[in-house]
Amino acid sequence: MAERTRVAVLLSGRGSNMQSLVAASRAPDARYDIVLVASDKPEAPGLTWAAGQGIATFAASPKGRPKAEFEGEIDAALRAAGVELIALAGYMRLLSPAFVAAWAGRILNIHPSLLPKYKGLDTHARAIAAGDTVAGASVHLVTEALDDGPVIGQTQVPVMADDTADTLAARVLVAEHALYPAALNGFLSAR
Template identity: 70%
Template sequence: MKKKLGILISGRGSNMASLVEAARAPDCPYAVVLVASDKPDAPGLGWAEGQGIATFAQSPKGMAKADYEARIDAALRDAGVEAIALAGYMRLLSDGFVAAWRGRIVNIHPSLLPKYKGLDTHQRAIDAGDASAGCSVHIVTEELDGGELLGQVEVPILPGDTADALAARVLVEEHRLYPRVVAEWLNR
């Protein structure tokens, strides 16, 4: 029986789409049962609805963080979600939310962790003179971009690279890495 995966997004959901596409394979160990967002107008929600996937959106504006997260948590639990994949979800989860889902949340991050936690990872790698950048999948813990590393892919930084050019090449690798690592993680 496939495990029920919930995906949290904030934007276009390209990594979400790669997870959904992979879930169509008969040997994939997960099925995407809910896509939820903190932005009701996130383009990825429309894409997910077009694929027949249930969606949930709740803006956190004007709400206490605990109330907002309680609504997201309830939507995930109501959908029977067993594991969560963050796919461009741009909100920091509270320690309480992480504790409630301990060991059952993964994230894809656009750097070779533990380097460049947080934002602006591509520009930071270029500014540091690194020969390569990349992406990492990790278990979400209370530490920002911390937790056990489950997989990484290295992408060379080319002469004259801009942050946008590097980000585009890294994103291609994210789309390959994330579905494979999520499947391996859920098969453990």
């Protein structure tokens, strides 16, 4: 079996996608281990869950300081943990071009739309307003442009006639939990 890749998850909230990545990493054929969960919000519930699983955690608040200083702290924690790849999972901060360049080709993100459609926020409301019959999620490589890197995996979810942004978001999130671990494993297998 090939050596497993050391992955860090960056999150800002409850970490449901992080939890699915951790669960999948325990499978014998997984290509990765989650070695660090880091957040820009020290109170993020995902950090508490990860610590309870015995996973190292790191948090730093960006409030009131230069972005370069904050990202320098995150970068140092990633490197100290021997991280080889970063998985963004509900990380609600834009990464600087310098940070993206330092980790080029080694940052994945999951986005709740069928990219290139609906980059940015409010993806579900935008899909419903456009009259789309399918929505979904995409895993992509992170580049300097928002939600613009190469897509490495997608999954579709039907848009129901009575959907609201919240009901559609709930169904897409369930699909994300299956997509992200599979896309991460596939990406690492292809490297």
